[in-house]
Amino acid sequence: MRKQAHERGTITRMPGVSIDEIIRSKRKTLALIVQRDGRVVVRAPQRLSQSKIMEFVQSKADWVLETQTRMRSQPSPLPPKHYVEGETFWYLGQAYPLVFVEHQREALSLEANFCLRQNARPKASEAFENWYRRRARAILTERVQHYAAKHGFSYQRIRISAARSRWGSCSSRGTLSFPWRLVMAPLPVIDYVVIHELAHTVVPNHSPRFWDLVASILPDWKQKRQWLKKNGPLYRID
Ligand SMILES: [Zn+2]
Numbered sequence: 001m002r003k004q005a006h007e008r009g010t011i012t013r014m015p016g017v018s019i020d021e022i023i024r025s026k027r028k029t030l031a032l033i034v035q036r037d038g039r040v041v042v043r044a045p046q047r048l049s050q051s052k053i054m055e056f057v058q059s060k061a062d063w064v065l066e067t068q069t070r071m072r073s074q075p076s077p078l079p080p081k082h083y084v085e086g087e088t089f090w091y092l093g094q095a096y097p098l099v100f101v102e103h104q105r106e107a108l109s110l111e112a113n114f115c116l117r118q119n120a121r122p123k124a125s126e127a128f129e130n131w132y133r134r135r136a137r138a139i140l141t142e143r144v145q146h147y148a149a150k151h152g153f154s155y156q157r158i159r160i161s162a163a164r165s166r167w168g169s170c171s172s173r174g175t176l177s178f179p180w181r182l183v184m185a186p187l188p189v190i191d192y193v194v195i196h197e198l199a200h201t202v203v204p205n206h207s208p209r210f211w212d213l214v215a216s217i218l219p220d221w222k223q224k225r226q227w228l229k230k231n232g233p234l235y236r237i238d
Contacts, residue, residue, distance in 0.1 A: 017040065140160065158176050170204070
């Protein structure tokens with residue numbers, strides 16, 4: 001067993017940065033860790049003085065504060081999917097439990113539950129992605145056509161992407177891209193993303209003119225945007 005000495009509690013305060021824990025071991029160098037909850041942990045050699053440790057952390061104060069801010073603004077990570085009976089998956093804002101079935105033409109289907117064919121289980125995430133992609137293509141095509149016709153927008157084509165960090169984009173050539181994950185969200189939220197990207201075909205940036213245009217179609221866009229920010233991280237299958 002490795003021998004480690006832990007010094008806990010708020011050990012050192014300095015302008016803006018505090019060390020929450022010092023872990024001493026046989027190591028020769030200092031290491032600074034900002035944990036997901038923002039706690040600052042220093043791994044240090046057995047005999048290094050506290051003032052040397054403080055000096056080190058102080059020299060990294062900007063990095064520590066920046067990292068803490070970033071960590072706190074990130075939602076805590078979700079447990080990974082295991083593809084077991086009863087685990088839920090989202091579609092149009094509703095969570096449906098997963099069940100396994102023996103005989104079924106499609107690998108995955110949705111009724112009151114997500115029904116996954118038993119022998120498709122080893123490739124469950126692939127089956128889900130394919131299913132979401134098909135639904136995304138159908139739903140987004142329909143919604144884009146509907147709003148484009150209603151408000152006189154023109155676009156080139158619709159692309160379904162695997163993007164994780166954004167909910168839509170619009171190229172200068174008028175290609176509208178949406179991640180297949182978007183169909184996990186409720187329809188009014190999907191519509192906000194569709195209107196947002198269609199509005200970019202007219203105003204390519206996020207200027208006040210852009211938001212005025214979005215608001216003229218969807219007065220409560222802010223609420224939808226907030227909703228997506230908060231709930232978006234739930235929409236994953238891995
Ligand atoms: Zn935008």
